[in-house]
Amino acid sequence: MKAFSSKKAVKLLFTSLLLLTINGCARSPGQVEYLTYVKPGDSVPVARFVDTHGNTLDLNESTNNKLLILFATWCSDSQRTMKHLANSDLHLSPNVDIIGIGREESDAALDKFASEYELNFPLVADPDRHIYAQFANVGVPRLILLDANNKVVKTIIGETENAITDVIW
Secondary structure, eight states, X not given: OOOOOHHHHHHHHHHHHHHHHHHTTOOOTTOOOOOBSOOXXXXXXXXXXXXXXXXXXXXXXXXXXXXXXXXXXXXXXXXXXXXXXXXXXXXXXXXXXXXXXXXTOOHHHHHHHHHHHTOOXXXXXXXXXXXXXGTBSSOSOEEEEEOTTSBEXXXXXXXXXXXXXXXXO
């Protein structure tokens, strides 16, 4: 088997890095089209969750607006969004329920992340993407804004500098 020339190796490395950059936190090499399966006016496809502490969260039991954040602990965009959220007043509002849904995450990883980022809202593990797949195909963080009746108000792909500034009902 022939060895790669240094020129071919550099080209391969550059191509690989370019694909990673384009896909951001998508974790789906080669797939760059972000599809969102819910749109404004739709009912939320999932209304019951179990958080990392075993508590059942039922969106139908609250008349507050809700913010669902689909994220991954390893994703720099998700980390930045969670830092901005923790430093905003949004997570202090008595009129907004926030639930973080960790795509491909375990309870233990989410509890560690919540401690490190000083998050004061429930986190839900989604190790097999069962929840995530009902909202989108690739890309985190995803912010889904719901009204008091659990209808989608807005969806945001949080790969911007500060996606929290776009969270407006």
